[in-house]
Amino acid sequence: xxxxTTLSEFRTRRARLEEPVGFVPTMGFLHEGHLSLARLARSSxxxxxxxxxxxxxxxxxxxxxxSYPRDLDSDLELLEKEGVDLVLAPSNNDEFYPEGYxxxxxxxxxxxxxxxxxxxxxxxGVATIVAKLFNIVGPQRAFFGQKDAQQALVIRRLIRDLNYxxxxxxxxxxxxxxxxxxxxxxxxxxxxxxxxxxxxRRCLMLVESLYTDGERDGEMLRHxxxxxxxxxxxxxxxxxxxxxxxxxxxxxxxxxxxxxxLAVRIGSTRLIDNTVLPPGERLF
Amino acid sequence: xxxxTTLSEFRTRRARLEEPVGFVPTMGFLHEGHLSLARLARSSxxxxxxxxxxxxxxxxxxxxxxSYPRDLDSDLELLEKEGVDLVLAPSNNDEFYPEGYxxxxxxxxxxxxxxxxxxxxxxxGVATIVAKLFNIVGPQRAFFGQKDAQQALVIRRLIRDLNYxxxxxxxxxxxxxxxxxxxxxxxxxxxxxxxxxxxxRRCLMLVESLYTDGERDGEMLRHxxxxxxxxxxxxxxxxxxxxxxxxxxxxxxxxxxxxxxLAVRIGSTRLIDNTVLPPGERLF
Numbered sequence: 413x414x415x416x417t418t419l420s421e422f423r424t425r426r427a428r429l430e431e432p433v434g435f436v437p438t439m440g441f442l443h444e445g446h447l448s449l450a451r452l453a454r455s456s457x458x459x460x461x462x463x464x465x466x467x468x469x470x471x472x473x474x475x476x477x478x479s480y481p482r483d484l485d486s487d488l489e490l491l492e493k494e495g496v497d498l499v500l501a502p503s504n505n506d507e508f509y510p511e512g513y514x515x516x517x518x519x520x521x522x523x524x525x526x527x528x529x530x531x532x533x534x535x536x537g538v539a540t541i542v543a544k545l546f547n548i549v550g551p552q553r554a555f556f557g558q559k560d561a562q563q564a565l566v567i568r569r570l571i572r573d574l575n576y577x578x579x580x581x582x583x584x585x586x587x588x589x590x591x592x593x594x595x596x597x598x599x600x601x602x603x604x605x606x607x608x609x610x611x612x613r614r615c616l617m618l619v620e621s622l623y624t625d626g627e628r629d630g631e632m633l634r635h636x637x638x639x640x641x642x643x644x645x646x647x648x649x650x651x652x653x654x655x656x657x658x659x660x661x662x663x664x665x666x667x668x669x670x671x672x673x674l675a676v677r678i679g680s681t682r683l684i685d686n687t688v689l690p691p692g693e694r695l696f
Numbered sequence: 697x698x699x700x701t702t703l704s705e706f707r708t709r710r711a712r713l714e715e716p717v718g719f720v721p722t723m724g725f726l727h728e729g730h731l732s733l734a735r736l737a738r739s740s741x742x743x744x745x746x747x748x749x750x751x752x753x754x755x756x757x758x759x760x761x762x763s764y765p766r767d768l769d770s771d772l773e774l775l776e777k778e779g780v781d782l783v784l785a786p787s788n789n790d791e792f793y794p795e796g797y798x799x800x801x802x803x804x805x806x807x808x809x810x811x812x813x814x815x816x817x818x819x820x821g822v823a824t825i826v827a828k829l830f831n832i833v834g835p836q837r838a839f840f841g842q843k844d845a846q847q848a849l850v851i852r853r854l855i856r857d858l859n860y861x862x863x864x865x866x867x868x869x870x871x872x873x874x875x876x877x878x879x880x881x882x883x884x885x886x887x888x889x890x891x892x893x894x895x896x897r898r899c900l901m902l903v904e905s906l907y908t909d910g911e912r913d914g915e916m917l918r919h920x921x922x923x924x925x926x927x928x929x930x931x932x933x934x935x936x937x938x939x940x941x942x943x944x945x946x947x948x949x950x951x952x953x954x955x956x957x958l959a960v961r962i963g964s965t966r967l968i969d970n971t972v973l974p975p976g977e978r979l980f
Contacts, residue, residue, distance in 0.1 A: 423861060508859075514805045515823075515857030520798030539799075543827075544859045573799030575792075575828045577707060 413492045417503040419548060425498050426549065429459035434581075435551035437542065440464040440501075441481040441596040442490050445586040449555040450494040452583050461549050462491050463500040469509065470537030476680075481599045500548070508544060517543045519569050525660040526673060527562050527684070530650055538563055539570050546576055554578050559585040559593050561671055561686040561695055562660065568696060582695055585685070587613065593685045600681040608646040608678060612685040615640045615652070619672050620691040630654040630663040630670070637674055650675035650682065657688070657695070669693050697776045701787040703832060709782050710833065713743035718865075719835035721826065724748040724785075725765040725880040726774050729870040733839040734778040736867050745833050746775050747784040753793065754821030760964075765883045784832070792828060801827045803853050809944040810957060811846050811968070814934055822847055823854050830860055838862050843869040843877050845955055845970040845979055846944065852980060866979055869969070871897065877969045884965040892930040892962060896969040899924045899936070903956050904975040914938040914947040914954075921958055934959035934966065941972070941979070953977050 416422035426433075434453030438446050442464075453460045464487055471477035484501060491499055502508065516536050522528075523535035546554070554571075556564045568580050586594045591613030592606075601609060615637040622636060637652040652674045654663050663670055666689060673686035688695055700706035710717075718737030722730050726748075737744045748771055755761035768785060775783055786792065800820050806812075807819035830838070838855075840848045848866055855862050870878045875897030876890075885893060899921040906920060921936040936958045938947050947954055950973060957970035972979055 419859065510856075512805070513857060515801065515803045515854060517827075517858075518800050518802065520800065521796070540858075543801075544857075547859045547861070550861075570799060572794075573797060573828075574801075574824075575703065575831045577831070577834075 413488070413496055413499065415488060415499045415501055417501055419500075419502070419507050422498070422500045422548065426461065429461070429497060431459065432457045432552035433459045433461055433550065434553045434555060435545070435549045436460065436462045436496075436555045437545050438462060438464055438487075439466045439480065439596065440487050441483055441599065442487045443586070443594040443596065445557050445559060445583070445594040447490060447494055448586050449557060449583045450491060450496055452581060453553065453555050454495045456581075457553055459498070460494075460496045461498045461500065461551065462496050463545055463549070465500070465502055465508070465541070465545075467508075467537060467541040468505060469540060470534050472531060472533060475531070476597075476600075479600075481596055500545075508541070516540050517570065517574070519566050519573065522562065522569065522660045523566055525562075526651060526653055526655070527675065530675060530682075535563070535566050539566060542567055542570060543574065546578060551578055553581055555581050555583060557583050557585060558695055559595065559685070561673060561688075564695060565657075565660070591617075593683075595683065597681055597683065601678060605646055605678045605681065608644045609683060611641060611644045611647055612674060612676060612683060615674055616672060616685060616687040619654070620687060620689070623666070623689050624691065628666045630666060633672065634662075637672075641674075641676060646678055648677040650677060654689075671695065697772070697780055697783065699772060699783045699785055701785055703784075703786070703791050706782070706784045706832065710745065713745070713781060715743070716741045716836035717743045717745055717834065718837045718839060719829070719833045720744065720746045720780075720839045721829050722746060722748055722771075723750045723764065723880065724771050725767055725883065726771045727870070727878040727880065729841050729843055729867070729878040731774060731778055732870050733841060733867045734775060734780055736865065737837065737839050738779045740865075741837055743782070744778075744780045745782045745784065745835065746780050747829055747833070749784070749786055749792070749825070751792075751821060751825040752789060753824060754818050756815060756817060759815075760881075760884075763884075765880055784829075792825070800824050801854065801858070803850050803857065806846065806853065806944045807850055809846075810935060810937055810939070811959065814959060814966075819847070819850050823850060826851055826854060827858065830862060835862055837865055839865050839867060841867050841869060842979055843879065843969070845957060845972075848979060849941075849944070875901075877967075879967065881965055881967065885962060889930055889962045889965065892928045893967060895925060895928045895931055896958060896960060896967060899958055900956060900969060900971040903938070904971060904973070907950070907973050908975065912950045914950060917956065918946075921956075925958075925960060930962055932961045934961060938973075955979065
């Protein structure tokens with residue numbers, strides 16, 4: 413496995429890779445969710461590229477950029493085990509964001525909802541770094557996780573709108589045995605907080621079960637989630653949503669498919685999770 | 697020469713081209729300025745791609761989108777003579793801007809000045825279509841004209857900021873015998889207006905001559921241009937500028953190099969021109 417810490421080094425090594433190239437962008441501190449994407453890429457592409465970059469522009473000044481967990485040595489070891497061919501792990505931010513940087517990619521529409529309400533500049537940062545990485549890596553396929561469902565929808569829109577010739581492949585959310593979705597941010601949780609965190613998955617399972625029993629009223633389902641969250645005193649709800657899969661507008665009545673998602677704070681840690689209705693349906 | 701009217705047809709044909717690929721994006725109604733760029737590409741690249749697309753998103757609702765001159769048959773004949781290999785000439789706008797389109801590339805900073813003052817959404821439209829075209833064409837070199845100097849600076853910034861691996865090559869402004877810079881919009885001018893139009897070049901030549909005689913005061917040079925423009929009753933000045941080449945901020949004193957540019961209206965036709973000081977210096 414080759415590791416490039418500069419863009420010019422990366423480009424030289426990338427030019428030697430056989431295509432199709434599969435690309436797994438990450439912010440590092442890798443868990444089984446990331447590794448499942450690397451495996452998916454390995455099984456379907458001639459070459460696999462991963463990136464490890466904690467992108468500062470998708471964090472607001474009040475957010476956890478400086479404390480975001482990092483462990484490059486362990487990450488590289490894990491990626492090597494998955495048979496990744498080439499890793500882009502920039503040693504500083506300046507190559508991506510030089511002095512005077514001012515170019516932004518804004519996908520509009522769906523970026524204003526859900527996560528966008530709580531984190532107004534988040535998806536502008538995500539779309540910009542992903543466009544940059546696409547231009548640097550030149551992949552034929554890109555792998556993202558369903559855990560960040562709205563992000564996946566934003567990237568799908570980015571690819572379509574900016575005419576990237578890239579196939580977007582979605583990997584399933586990978587969970588801990590107690591149902592908590594894997595996330596690098598789980599590392600922030602104290603033992604007590606960690607014990608409360610599976611409540612997100614319990615909300616989603618309740619909604620799936622209500623749906624299966626015939627409930628189609630969006631407001632009822634949102635209230636059901638809030639009720640479950642209120643049973644955990646350590647958990648502060650940010651939003652609960654039952655939304656149209658394309659527009660992310662809140663649904664009064666579920667007619668076809670819906671994205672059910674929620675965000676909470678546990679102490680200063682923000683966690684998200686989601687599912688698609690009908691249960692078992694895919695995001696795309 | 698192959699002509700693709702759909703993106704999928706274009707991609708199939710593009711995949712067969714030898715690299716490096718040189719790319720000349722145009723809005724059609726081609727003149728010697730465009731053709732000189734095609735020639736520059738032909739002389740330095742294995743393959744040459746041109747695009748012909750009147751991009752609606754760089755026109756404001758009040759501007760001349762609907763009347764913008766078009767002549768596809770003549771354009772294709774001219775490109776064929778220059779040895780262009782492949783032309784992208786989309787037969788409708790929907791492939792670039794489908795229903796619900798909402799993704800924009802904004803280069804910020806310099807896009808707010810000069811042309812950006814008169815045309816606030818213009819460069820957002822330019823940066824977006826150029827990013828899209830770069831993603832579709834995948835060129836190694838892209839050719840733009842100095843006539844649209846600010847556009848060239850915006851594209852340079854776009855390439856750097858979004859990490860496109862594309863060499864930007866600038867062709868010189870091509871002029872009519874009386875000094876008028878070639879532009880598709882010159883076709884709008886009546887005989888009287890056309891006779892007045894070389895005043896733009898006279899302004900620039902006066903500034904070059906004042907500079908050569910030692911004048912370095914930006915305000916003096918701007919006033920000198922306005923004085924010349926006022927001698928032509930058919931011409932309404934939009935702006936005259938003596939600006940820093942990197943920031944496009946107006947200069948009090950020219951210390952190193954400067955971009956001298958101006959925009960005027962002649963009737964309802966808007967014309968621009970520019971030069972770099974010291975005379976003979978390049979934009980980049």
